[in-house]
Amino acid sequence: MKLKRAISAPVGLASQAQDNLRFIRETMSRSVQFTAVPGWGMVGIGCSAVLAYLVARQQGATSAQLAVWVAESLLAASLGALAIFRKARREGLLLSHAVSRRFFLNLAPPMVAGGLLTAALWKAGNLQVIPGMWLLLYGTGVFTGGAFSVKPVPMMGLAFAGLGGLALLSAPLFQQEFLLAGFGGFHLIFGTYIARQYGG
């Protein structure tokens, strides 16, 4: 009996050590947040969305209006990437870190789906539902990616998804205004809050 206990003791100790290491790893990953979400960058994106709305309103055809927003999305993506890179560098955060990877991996699929659906709907001539779909999928991406970030980020995702739902239900009415409220208004409101509360 004593011998049996002596043999099993180190194995028990090792499994306890492994359990402790697992506990440390899990605690660390739970505590890390993607804090490089750029508040001021989002304010910049919001401002560019307001300008895009003013330009889009001058266009007669829906396709021309949406083309303005496609161009705006490319500009916003560039602005966002630059702002994330600058904030991460300033705060000494690694964008290759597991939590950053998780943030982008959760954000990316709805964005890719949005791009593909835009192409498909454009080809099918069903342009009225595109703004609502953009807002809904952007909100979904921000919400899922935001699970690894500070609290206002998933909240912003929910707000976008809710607005997207409303836009889809009210299509084809007020589509430009929905885009303005989401990409302009929400980015300005949440961006200012994040910038003030989470260091830029």
Next chain:
Amino acid sequence: MAAKSRARRAAPTEMGGSHRSEPQAGTKPARLNALVHARMRLAILSSLAVTRELSFSELKRHLEASDGNLSLHARKLEEAGYIECEKLFEKRIPKTIYRITAAGRQALDGYLSHMEAIIQATRAGS
């Protein structure tokens, strides 16, 4: 002989990252750092090791701890010099911020090395 034996016993304890406030420091060979080993304190140190700082409420949320339990263990780590605590007011609301110190990081590293050594020793023995 006795002195030599004491010296031999003390060395592995320091390797294990023990701290001066540990009650049994230097009394047993390769003894675990009891201050770090307790689950809640290990969780506090692990959380603070991967962030610049965490507030009391953030720590409480991450670790799903009660106010009393968290503050008790945080105070022990603070007394040992493993973490530092800053109390401030944010919009007139009191806020407590915790950061890990160099000694705390060293203690956690020592604890991790200790755990890895145990696993490797078992693998080598089996």
